Amino acid sequence: MSVFRYEALEVFLRQQIQTGRYKVGEKLPSVRTLCQQHELSKATVIHALHKLEADQLIYAVPKSGYFVAEVSSDYNTPQKVPTPSIPAQVNVPDLFRDIMSRSAAFDILPSDRSTATAQHLINLNRMIGKASRFHPEQKAHYYDEPKGLVRLRSAIVDLYRQRETSLAAEDLCITSGCQHALFLALMATCQKGDTVAIESPAFYGALQQLEQLGLHVIEISSDPNTGLDLQELADKIQDWPIKACIVTPNFHTPTGSKMPVSNMKALVKLANQHDFYVIEDDIYGELSFHNELCPPLKSVCREGRVILCGSFSKCLSRELRIGWIAGGLLHDKIVQLKLITQLANPQAVQEGLAEFISQGHFKRYVNQRRQQLKEQRDQLIAELRQHWGAHIKFSKPNGGMSCWLELPSHIDTQQSYKALLEKGIVLTPGVLFSAHGLYKNHMRLSFSQPLTERRRAALHLLFQTLLKDQ
Secondary structure (H helix, E strand, C coil): CCCCHHHHHHHHHHHHHHCCCCCCCCECCCHHHHHHHHCCCHHHHHHHHHHHHHCCCEEEECCCEEEECCCCCCCCCCCCCCCCCCCEECCCCHHHHHHHHCCCCCCCCCCCCCCCCCHHHHHHHHHHHHHHCCCHHHHHHCCCCCCCCHHHHHHHHHHHHCCCCCCCHHHCEEECCHHHHHHHHHHHHCCCCCEEEEEECCCHHHHHHHHHCCCEEEEEEEECCCEECHHHHHHHHHHCCCCEEEECCECCCCCCCECCHHHHHHHHHHHHHHCCEEEEECCCCCCECCCCCCCCHHHHCCCCCEEEEEECCCCCCCCCCCEEEECHHHHHHHHHHHHHHCCCCCHHHHHHHHHHHHCCHHHHHHHHHHHHHHHHHHHHHHHHHHHHCCCCEECCCCECCEEEEECCCCCCHHHHHHHHHCCCCCCEEHHHHCCCCCCCCEEEEECCCCCCHHHHHHHHHHHHHHCCCC
16 A cells, blocks of 8 residues: 655654654754655645644644644543534523622632732733823713724734734724624624534533524534544535534633644635635633644635634733624624624723733733643643542643543533532533533533642542542
8 A cells, every 4th residue: 555755754753753752842853854854845744744733743833843742641531522413502501600600610619719919910900090091081982993992903913913813903803802702703694593513512602602693503523632523514514504613723612622723724625615604712822831823713714704703811811801803704794793782992991901012011921821821730630640530531731721521421510510519619511511411421620720729629529529439
């Protein structure tokens, strides 16, 4: 059986990595060097590298090259769960509203609010305060333009330029957070009764919006490492045409998966072929634990079919409620919908945030936050591995702020919600992440907060309750 030339290079590099010739974090030879050493074309070398990237063996750092990724073999990753072949109407459980009412979306112990002094927030609030004192009468009597402050949009454009994504200030519209941006994107692309594809497990905030808009959902299985199963998507839309597909390519919640660039390009190609829009949730795009810049899906689309949604709530502060949307072909329609649903954003907050970014505070803080989240992830993973590794499976994301856990099949995490709540512990059951009620023996666990002694005790109590029969 003949072997393609890219496959031969892929096998060679895979063996080099697995035998320790190249260590974790070490840079591989450049594309040019590999072309010369193996007498291959640039396209062939890149094809081989993309295959290794898809298998999570390497990762790309723009303008730097490819590096060996950390591969953990001493724990089990959750299995990809088969999804139904037909669409469903969404009915988000009341449990979702209960979790949100307790401010527990990313914390099993919301009563433990011990946090260190955050100088970046002091600086940010100082700049917002200063902006509010500048021409207060003008701000009090006049709305900002619907697209939002030009200076803030330009600052966001600069942030994306650093992630190798070309945008202009006119391409963006400021929103009231990423949730608002996603809602505008769905309103612009769909009408009641239409079908939308979502990666499964899905972000429950998007499911809530789909329910409100009366849309049907077709769930597409998602790999905990590489994200959306593109072949499954291609197969299902043959029978169920869709208007949009919602994805989080960079560190999807709840799994933490990261879509390889080659898969991003394939998804855009599929969208063009089948005439649907891709709604990209880029809320975790700045939170990579490697040095890679994680370009968004928008960066590989030239046709305007990707609607980019983002926010500062996860990478800076939930208090801001400042997000953005780049609507591509539908941008004018989206700006009109923003005008209807919100009218305008607070001017002082936008001015203060723009100043905060321009002075370099945002990038400095994000770099610190990435390191903090990585350390908290490692602490959580170490705790899971040491005490419950024989009974559970869990993802180990390279960015974002949550892990996806699979427990023994007979366990129903939702049934334990009330019992744990009585002990002050708030878990996020897996059923919240599916329109079909899948993932009964799954849960999301966040490392957004430090693993204090109180949280560590709560974690042990949580698993004592869930695994009491093990």
